[in-house]
Amino acid sequence: MNQSMRVSSGSIGRTEELPDPCFTGAVLGVGERSARLPRTPPARAAALAAPLLALSLAACAPANRVDASAPPAGVSAAAGPAAGASAAAEATSARLQWRGGPTAILERDGLRLLTDPVLGPRGPAAFVLPKHPSTGVENAPVARYTDPPAEPLGRLDVILLSHNHADHFDAVAKETLPKDVPFVLPPDAAEAARAAGFTRLTPLDWDSETVIPTRAGRLRILAVPANHAHDAALDATLGKGNGYVLRWEGETPYSIYWTGDSVFTDPMRAVAARFAPIDLWLPHLGAVGVDGARGLRTMDAEEAVAAAALLRARHVIPIHHTTFGHYREPVTAFVQRAATKRLPAHIHVPADGAWMPLPR
Numbered sequence: 001m002n003q004s005m006r007v008s009s010g011s012i013g014r015t016e017e018l019p020d021p022c023f024t025g026a027v028l029g030v031g032e033r034s035a036r037l038p039r040t041p042p043a044r045a046a047a048l049a050a051p052l053l054a055l056s057l058a059a060c061a062p063a064n065r066v067d068a069s070a071p072p073a074g075v076s077a078a079a080g081p082a083a084g085a086s087a088a089a090e091a092t093s094a095r096l097q098w099r100g101g102p103t104a105i106l107e108r109d110g111l112r113l114l115t116d117p118v119l120g121p122r123g124p125a126a127f128v129l130p131k132h133p134s135t136g137v138e139n140a141p142v143a144r145y146t147d148p149p150a151e152p153l154g155r156l157d158v159i160l161l162s163h164n165h166a167d168h169f170d171a172v173a174k175e176t177l178p179k180d181v182p183f184v185l186p187p188d189a190a191e192a193a194r195a196a197g198f199t200r201l202t203p204l205d206w207d208s209e210t211v212i213p214t215r216a217g218r219l220r221i222l223a224v225p226a227n228h229a230h231d232a233a234l235d236a237t238l239g240k241g242n243g244y245v246l247r248w249e250g251e252t253p254y255s256i257y258w259t260g261d262s263v264f265t266d267p268m269r270a271v272a273a274r275f276a277p278i279d280l281w282l283p284h285l286g287a288v289g290v291d292g293a294r295g296l297r298t299m300d301a302e303e304a305v306a307a308a309a310l311l312r313a314r315h316v317i318p319i320h321h322t323t324f325g326h327y328r329e330p331v332t333a334f335v336q337r338a339a340t341k342r343l344p345a346h347i348h349v350p351a352d353g354a355w356m357p358l359p360r
Contacts, residue, residue, distance in 0.1 A: 093108075094107060094109070096350070096356055096357075097151075097354070098319055098352060098354075099148050100118070100353075101118050101320060101323040102115060102118060102260075102320045103116055103117055105154075106358070108214075108358060109215050109217065109248055109250065110215030110216075111214055112157050113156075113157065115162070115258060116160070116162055116168040116169065117170070117173035117177060119170060119172040119177075120144065120171065120173075121144070121172075122147040124141065125143070126141075126142055128140065128141050129165075129166060129167065132292075133288050134289060136293060142325050142326050143325035145322070145325070148353075156177075156181050158183075158221075159177070159182070159184070160183075160184050160258070161183060161184070161193070162186070162258075163188070163239060163242065164189035164192045165238075165239075167324060167326070169193075174196040175196075179198055180198075181200065183200065183202065184202045184204055184244070185204070185242070186203065186204065187203040188239050188240050204221070204222075204242065206224060206225050214250065216250040216251055218249050220245075220246070220249065222244065223243075223244060224245055224257075224268075225242075225243065225267035225268075226242055226243040227267060227268075228263070228298075229263060229294065229296065230263055231294050234294050234297075238297070241261055242260055243257065243258060243268075244260070245275055254279050254280075255278050255279045255280070256279065256280045256281075257275065260284060261298050262298070263296050264304070264306060272312075276311050276312040277311070277313065277314060278312065278313045279314050280314070280359065281315070281345070282316075282317055282318075282319055283304050283307065283316065284299065284319065285300070285304055285318045285319070285327075285329065285331060285334055286329060287327070291328055300329055300333070301329060305343055308343055315345060315347075315348060317347075317359075318331050318334055322352075335349065
């Protein structure tokens with residue numbers, strides 16, 4: 001889809017069923033009454049009944065059996081139920097496919113978005129981190145436990161990049177993705193994307209947005225802070241990354257907040273104050289670094305439940321867990337913590353490679 005983008009920046013009753021006169025029971029009622037009338041000779045009865053039966057069948061039969069749902073004369077399709085049905089169909093066509101780690105495809109209103117492309121195969125060294133968040137070992141290979149889905153990525157209208165670390169934008173993605181696919185990314189990641197040959201880049205600093213036309217309205221993509229650590233010095237070393245608030249505007253508005261690699265900080269609280277309630281929250285879990293010397297680099301279950309409550313998220317699809325060796329906490333920890341705290345949000349744990357509808 002060849003879409004233009006515009007970039008701007010700013011501050012942060014009861015229903016009753018009526019009896020059907022064409023139902024067989026009504027005919028039986030007539031028959032019962034006729035039994036009490038004077039008997040008519042069969043030949044004469046048939047002669048009298050034939051035209052009445054023809055009129056009855058003509059009145060009860062649909063005008064066109066091929067398209068019995070056509071609106072009555074004088075009622076346009078747009079004014080009748082078809083308009084609502086098309087909106088409902090559009091809403092139900094919205095879906096998500098988790099492809100492991102931070103990578104997911106979002107489809108809604110004619111757009112296909114891909115988050116943080118990590119496309120390399122299963123193996124003991126899917127990528128190398130400059131320093132392992134748990135052990136501190138330098139140039140540390142990290143295992144991928146599951147292969148990406150075999151299903152091709154298909155058409156991509158936008159790639160959303162949270163930051164340029166190898167576990168969010170790997171060598172396979174840099175090599176194999178089409179070079180003309182549009183990227184929305186942090187300014188700090190633009191140079192690496194350009195060096196990999198990508199040509200359509202929209203760098204967004206925090207509190208800047210781009211607007212993309214959709215089939216029935218438009219999509220606003222707002223960059224928000226993604227603090228990679230509570231330790232300010234470590235956060236600065238790891239670089240400035242983005243989360244994104246996605247807002248579909250039109251007949252069926254919808255909002256998604258994808259956190260990127262962020263711990264629960266004051267900037268995330270500010271996102272909650274500005275945008276709650278969120279229709280769908282996509283948090284990065286895994287408690288990366290929880291057992292390391294410098295602490296969390298993504299949320300653990302306790303932080304994620306607190307954030308979901310503050311965001312008043314209607315639905316949560318947790319990603320960034322299970323797939324890679326540096327993830328330290330299973331997604332079940334979040335599910336259990338949410339149950340203990342009686343989090344009102346509906347939690348949908350995705351299956352790797354399976355499509356699921358975007359919940360409302």
